[in-house]
Amino acid sequence: MKKWLLAGAAAFLLSGPAMTLVTTPAHAQVKQGGSMTVTYKDDVSTLDPAIGYDWQNWSMIKSLFDGLMDYKPGTTELVPDLAESYEISDDGLTYIFKLRQGVKFHNGREMTAADVKYSLERVVNPATQSPGAGFFGAIKGFDAASAEAGTALEGVTAVDDATVKIELSRPDATFLHVMALNFAHVVPAEEVEKYGADFGKHPVGTGAFKLAEWTLGQRVVFERNADYYHEGLPRLDQIVFEVGQEPIVALLRLERGEVDVAGDGIPPAKFLETKNDPKFKDMIVEGSQLHTGYVTMNVKMPPFDNLKVRQAVNMAINKDRIVRIINGRAVPANQPLPPLMPGYDESYEGFAFDPAKAKALLAEAGFADGFDTELFVANTDPQPRIAQAIQQDLAEIGIKAAIKSLAQANVIAAGGEEDQAPMIWSGGMAWIADFPDPSNFYGPILGCGGAVPGGWNWSWYCNEELDARAVKADSMADPSQADARIEEWKKIFTAIQDEAPWVPVFNEQRFTIRSDRLAGPDGIFVDPVHIPVHYDYVYAKDAQ
Structure with a gap:
């Protein structure tokens, strides 16, 4: 041992x-x-x-x-x-x-x-x-x-x-x-x-706190665990969680000093106003998440079985504009892994926004006049607005993408069928890691095991060679191999993005007030x- x-x-x-x-x-x-x-x-x-x-x-x-x-x-x-x-x-x-x-x-x-x-x-x-x-x-x-x-x-x-x-x-x-x-x-x-x-x-x-009260529909109260084994923690004597509070009302109450944390965050409609208000300057905290929002292309459905088509789509989407649509609450992405995740490759450039080159690639792939397709999206704001921006970008290179705005459950169901959804914008359903290890961003959403009916690999991408490398990487359990294992995952994910089954669009930032x-x-x-x-x-x- x-x-x-x-x-x-x-x-x-x-x-x-x-x-x-x-x-x-x-x-x-x-x-x-x-x-x-x-x-x-x-x-x-x-x-x-x-x-x-x-x-x-x-x-x-x-x-x-x-x-x-x-x-x-x-x-x-x-x-x-x-x-x-x-x-x-x-x-x-x-x-x-x-x-x-x-x-x-x-x-x-x-x-x-x-x-x-x-x-x-x-x-x-x-x-x-x-x-x-x-x-x-x-x-x-x-x-x-x-x-x-x-x-x-x-x-x-x-x-x-x-x-x-x-x-x-x-x-x-x-x-x-x-x-x-x-x-x-x-x-x-x-x-x-x-x-x-x-x-x-x-x-x-x-844990550091224990339950003191729970009034359904009203509040949950935690009190300090005086016997907690981490000396000096927790520092607070009590936490009161008030439920049934609309986010806008919670923000007003926080401004009045009645609330300490708006658990649902800053309401999107008030985000820019709040962020730009000097009185909130030192009260807003921004941080990264283990999150990536992406567009999938079903590699089993023509013309997305063509690598040049997928590369062209990657080059056609203006990610900076999409980030502006959500008021800057994200950073543009160029690979599946978010920057906070071990295995993220800072040197990887991915596919830069270049509509002219994208149109040339489509012509090389035999689609000089473009083609028709469908883009599935969850029907809750701001997802349809993001889908419309993607639709406009694709139209610039000749791809006519009809938007199918559905309930989230229906989008997920369509993605789990091999021949139902040519493209999906994952917003509202985008992947947030269960734990901070790159393997959690692979198996369910990019590995062969997820490319099954009902699965979450909506691109239906399956590279058996990379799958074998992924299995081997996760077998490197000896801590002395930790650095080598992360380097291998880095290579796996950049190899995947070279084959372009996704358009990684942004990594959402979390803002707490x-x-x-x-x-x-x-x-x-x-x-x-x-x-x-x-x-x-x-x-x-x-x-x-």
Whole structure:
């Protein structure tokens, strides 16, 4: 076994075979106490980590529960959490996690290895109906446990109260990222069994906050967990989530000092006015997301089976103009991976906007007079307006694209059929990574495994050679291979874009607006993983 990561009083962050010390942000000048109010338009669906999977409850769940792994605040860098240390076998098939001692659930009971085993078995149990069950497919015995309720997950063993052994059926370099997902967060069996399907309304975890109140349709209140194992966290005593608040009303209330964070962000109709208003200058926080918006071209449908046609489409679309349509809330993209994602190639140039060259390429492909096609788009603003801009750009080179504006579910269904959607603008459905690893941008949306009926690979692009390289890259589980693995993913994604199954259009930026009485370390108000806010690290400047 190789011991790759340790965390005692301080946390160590893995970077290839070397280890770098990560220190907790200094809080000597920060006072404990205070409250913050966050607004949302919609009610919270659930706070069960095995079930919750939308951007609203994601960060809330992460403040109630913990997993073996997490990310350095404001970054995509893995750090240990409930795990104090871990070891990986030479073949990459066995992980042994040593747990922190003295960690308590909100009900006062100390967490043990048996709770980790229970939580993982619960999430893959088909009776739980977890949308995240598939992430654990590499664990030995997954097929049996996910097929029949109550079947033990063979690959997970509680060696003793402080030691968990997890055996995989295949090496998986993303496994530690999976252990940082909400779905892997640890829950106490007695509370789940007590509340059954209602556990999501009565959550009990080990997190920085615990549930104090939930009035359906009105508000959810978190209070500080005084027994939290991360010394000095959280800084706030209370968080109040008010639901049923229209975003424009929330913005007005924030301006009046009644709200601290507008959870739904700045309303699009008020974005430029708010951004340009001097009084909001220090209250708006911008950050990158693990997001790419793109146009797919179905390579199984002529004429998009022709590389020159796909290249021409890439050169025809004016991405800067599209970014202007959404008031600058994105940056133009030239490759599938977003800039924040490991494997993004800063040197890659892609296809520059060049209508004249695009028209010449169409002529070389045998379409000097252009052709007719269809562009599918979700029918919620601003997606149809973006589709119209794309339509106008394509018309400039002779491509007449009829827009099919449909409900999002219908667009997704059409993309999952081999011969239904020649082109799709992915806006509103664009890919946001489940975790910060390039493989998550490949398999579902560009790999052969996603090019199946009902799949999310709407370009129906399948390069078996690249697929084999992707499998090999994800088998590079030895941390000493981390840098080489990312370099391989970089080459895979630029090779894909050279074949142009997509037009990467933009990488959306997240803008959070907060009251000026709140502060925290860099990045936590637009945390790329604890979307949208890493609540554990927020503090009130006026705390008494």
